[in-house]
Every structure is written in structure tokens, then in C-alpha cells.
Amino acid sequence: MIKVNVDMNKCQHYGQCVFEAPNIFKLNEDDKLEYVATADDSELGNIEAAIDVCPMQAIFIVD
Amino acid sequence: MSEGVVVVGASMGGLRLAESLRRFGYTGPVRIFGNEGHPPYNRPPLSKDLLSAAEIDFAEVAFPQRSATADVEWNLSAEAVTADLSNQHITISGGEQVSFEHLIIATGLRSKRLGFESFPGERHALRSFEDAKALRSKLGVGSKIVIVGSGFIACEVAATATKLGCEVHIVSPSKSPMDRALGEKLSAVVKLRLEAQGITFHMQATVIELIGSNRLEAVALSDGSTVRCDSLVEAIGSEANCEWLAGNDLDITDGLLCDGSLRAVRASGGSWPNVFGVGDVARFPNPIFDATPRRIEHWNIPTESAKFVGQQIAASYNSIEATVEVFRPLPSFWSDQFDMHIFGLGMSYLADESKLVHGDISGDCVFEFTREGVLVGVVGIGHRSVVQNYRSALER
Numbered sequence: 001m002i003k004v005n006v007d008m009n010k011c012q013h014y015g016q017c018v019f020e021a022p023n024i025f026k027l028n029e030d031d032k033l034e035y036v037a038t039a040d041d042s043e044l045g046n047i048e049a050a051i052d053v054c055p056m057q058a059i060f061i062v063d
Numbered sequence: 064m065s066e067g068v069v070v071v072g073a074s075m076g077g078l079r080l081a082e083s084l085r086r087f088g089y090t091g092p093v094r095i096f097g098n099e100g101h102p103p104y105n106r107p108p109l110s111k112d113l114l115s116a117a118e119i120d121f122a123e124v125a126f127p128q129r130s131a132t133a134d135v136e137w138n139l140s141a142e143a144v145t146a147d148l149s150n151q152h153i154t155i156s157g158g159e160q161v162s163f164e165h166l167i168i169a170t171g172l173r174s175k176r177l178g179f180e181s182f183p184g185e186r187h188a189l190r191s192f193e194d195a196k197a198l199r200s201k202l203g204v205g206s207k208i209v210i211v212g213s214g215f216i217a218c219e220v221a222a223t224a225t226k227l228g229c230e231v232h233i234v235s236p237s238k239s240p241m242d243r244a245l246g247e248k249l250s251a252v253v254k255l256r257l258e259a260q261g262i263t264f265h266m267q268a269t270v271i272e273l274i275g276s277n278r279l280e281a282v283a284l285s286d287g288s289t290v291r292c293d294s295l296v297e298a299i300g301s302e303a304n305c306e307w308l309a310g311n312d313l314d315i316t317d318g319l320l321c322d323g324s325l326r327a328v329r330a331s332g333g334s335w336p337n338v339f340g341v342g343d344v345a346r347f348p349n350p351i352f353d354a355t356p357r358r359i360e361h362w363n364i365p366t367e368s369a370k371f372v373g374q375q376i377a378a379s380y381n382s383i384e385a386t387v388e389v390f391r392p393l394p395s396f397w398s399d400q401f402d403m404h405i406f407g408l409g410m411s412y413l414a415d416e417s418k419l420v421h422g423d424i425s426g427d428c429v430f431e432f433t434r435e436g437v438l439v440g441v442v443g444i445g446h447r448s449v450v451q452n453y454r455s456a457l458e459r
Contacts, residue, residue, distance in 0.1 A: 012399060015447050015451045016363075016395065027451065031446065056108075057105050057126070
């Protein structure tokens with residue numbers, strides 16, 4: 001399993017990650033980011049892509 | 064003997080290219096050369112959070128590096144000075160010759176500067192970490208700052224400096240700030256919102272003289288006025304770092320001209336099969352919009368172009384077909400200024416018409432941009448989900 005962490009002090013809720021890893025990230029009705037903190041290993045590529053496109057570089061995989 | 068992949072440019076594009084090569088199965092050597100002394104870092108905070116931090120810490124902006132690219136060779140403070148594409152080598156400052164099988168040109172941009180020769184100490188630009196550090200030391204309560212230019216970086220620096228207590232003036236030949244991306248109607252309203260926060264605009268004006276004896280004291284403007292200042296920030300745009308490629312049968316008039324697969328176009332016809340442009344140095348046609356090659360200075364382009372090129376190269380080494388043959392990225396951009404969160408998709412600046420489709424123009428709102436009736440861009444203040452939902456309509 002992969003543990004995902006988003007630094008919510010950095011996150012500006014742009015939602016770029018949503019398109020790279022839609023199973024992990026979403027913008028709620030208030031335009032705020034929500035995410036699942038544990039993901040299946042098969043999501044690794046998507047999560048890494050989400051990390052890459054985050055303008056605030058706020059997404060991390062926790063070891 | 065395989066010389067593998069050589070990347071010139073050790074910033075975000077170079078890093079993402081190395082990651083992409085490894086992800087798509089290229090296992091050979093990757094050597095990266097960059098003129099800055101720092102490993103790759105994220106530039107957007109330079110005009111925002113980092114510029115207002117009490118202590119500027121490089122760790123805040125450094126990109127984390129992955130184990131998959133641990134064997135990549137990084138050569139920092141190593142500027143490429145010439146290239147010989149026919150003989151497949153480049154020359155690094157100091158004279159070292161480096162051979163390549165594939166060459167990636169990711170040398171990015173540098174800030175354009177005003178022509179004045181004098182007053183070097185109080186004149187700033189904002190492109191690198193070192194630029195941000197130098198400018199940060201000049202921003203404090205009561206400092207008088209003149210910013211030349213009214214694009215995104217100019218307005219972000221203006222917002223940050225205002226929040227730090229500076230007196231901020233923007234001087235620009237444009238009619239209203241960020242008008243190229245926001246369109247005439249929205250930028251006119253944004254100007255009012257920035258003025259309400261305390262920024263003074265001198266629009267449709269240019270700086271004609273720097274005034275002062277030992278230090279900068281004021282700038283004289285083309286409209287006849289004089290603005291007192293302690294520091295000058297030149298945010299008048301960027302130019303591509305591609306002079307070092309001269310003499311190689313390339314078109315480097317405004318960035319490196321590339322074809323639809325990001326291969327460098329030969330001026331005499333065809334393309335170099337093993338030379339690619341990545342990031343904002345590359346001028347390429349984007350079939351989402353039209354056949355005109357353009358440089359795109361948005362943050363998502365280095366990452367997307369690096370992924371695309373890395374896959375092409377890895378596929379060629381493994382004798383397989385790449386899954387995507389033509390590069391067609393959807394540009395995206397954002398900017399945070401005071402309470403305004405600007406977010407755009409596409410190329411609003413190609414539009415001949417814009418229309419408010421959501422919200423209220425004086426507050427959070429979304430504009431559609433069309434060219435000859437076809438949607439080419441969407442820009443919102445707030446309402447990020449609404450903007451994001453245009454993605455598939457724009458990608459077509």
C-alpha cells in the first residue's frame with residue numbers, strides 16, 4: 001500500500017492532481033481538495049504524475 | 064560505445080526528462096548539464112511564498128529526487144557553450160567536449176532587461192532562486208518599489224511586496240495588467256481590485272530614465288511623471304537561451320523551432336532525429352489550436368514535454384513504438400494575488416472574443432475565450448472546478 005500525504009498549508013486546491021490520479025484526489029463542492037490517504041500499489045504511477053503536476057509541490061508519498 | 068542521452072538544462076524539464084526515460088525503460092547513461100549552481104527547484108514560489116518568507120530556504124523549493132533517477136549524472140555550474148549536432152557533441156564552459164546519441168535542449172529562458180547601463184545594485188529581475196534572495200532583502204515596510212511590466216510575475220511581485228508593507232508602483236505599456244491572458248474586460252476589473260489593495264498603476268507608460276547620483280532615487284516615465292523608488296524590478300518578459308546552438312542548421316529566432324514530435328527542425332528541411340526541445344525554450348505547433356509554432360511559458364509545459372520526449376527516446380532504444388506520436392499539451396496557468404486565485408486552461412490570448420459564463424465579474428467568475436467561434440481558453444478567478452471541467456472540451 002502507498003501512503004499519500006498532502007501538505008494542506010501549501011495546497012491551493014488547483015485540482016491538477018485530480019486529472020492524474022482521479023481515484024485518489026478530488027475537488028469537493030466547495031472547491032477544496034479531498035484525498036484518500038492510502039492507495040493500492042497499482043496507483044503509484046498516477047500518484048507520481050500527480051506529484052509532478054502539483055504547482056505547489058504539496059503532495060508526498062510517505063515511506 | 065554508447066554515449067546515451069545528454070540533457071542541457073538542469074531545471075524542472077531536465078529532471079522530468081530523466082524520470083521519464085527511466086519510467087519508460089531506458090537504462091543507459093543520462094548526463095545533465097546546467098548553468099545554475101542549484102539542483103532543480105520549483106520557480107513559482109519565487110514570486111509568492113518564498114519572496115515573503117522571513118528566511119529564504121532553498122529546501123522549500125528543491126524538487127524531491129526519486130530513487131529511479133539516482134544514477135543520473137548531474138553537472139551543475141556547467142554551461143553548454145556550443146553544440147555540433149552533425150558530430151554529436153557539445154562543449155561545456157571550460158572546454159570539455161561531451162558526446163551524445165540523443166541531445167535534449169532544455170535551457171529555458173532568462174529575464175529580459177531594460178537597456179539602462181547604470182545603477183546595477185538596485186535593479187532586479189526574478190527568474191532564479193538567487194534573484195529572489197536578492198530582491199527579498201529589498202522588500203520591507205516603507206520600501207518604495209517600481210515594477211516595470213504588468214504580466215503575471217510583475218503582479219505577483221507587486222502583491223507580495225504590498226503585503227510586506229512596500230509602496231508599489233507598476234509601470235507598463237499595456238492598457239491593463241495581465242490583459243494578454245485575462246482579456247480586456249477581466250483585466251480591467253482585476254486592475255481595480257489590485258488598486259484597491261494599494262498598488263499604483265502607471266499604464267501605457269514606459270521608464271525613460273533612471274534618476275539618482277550614487278543610488279537609484281527615482282524613475283522618469285514617458286507620461287512626464289517621476290516616481291520615487293528604492294528598487295526597480297524589471298518584469299518585462301523572457302527570452303530563450305538558445306544562442307549556444309548557433310551554426311547548426313536550426314531556427315533559433317525565438318526559442319528552438321521543433322516539429323510536432325518536439326524534434327529540432329533543420330533550417331534546410333526535415334528534423335534532427337536525435338535532438339529534442341523540452342520546456343519553454345521549445346517553439347512547437349500544438350494541434351489542439353493550429354499549426355503555428357509557439358513557445359509556451361506555462362509551468363506545466365516542461366513536465367509534459369519531458370514526459371513525451373522521454374517516452375519517444377526510451378521507445379527508440381527498446382525498438383518499440385511510442386504510444387503518442389504528436390505532442391498536444393493543454394496549457395494551464397495560475398496566479399495568486401491577494402484574495403484572487405486566477406486559474407486558466409488553454410490559450411486565451413488567441414481569442415477574438417470573451418464572455419462571462421459564471422459568477423460576477425467584480426468577484427469570483429469564469430470567462431470563456433473563443434476564436435472564430437471555437438473555444439480556445441477558459442480563465443477563472445476562483446471557481447476552480449468550473450475551469451477544470453472545461454479540460455476535455457478544450458483538448459477536443
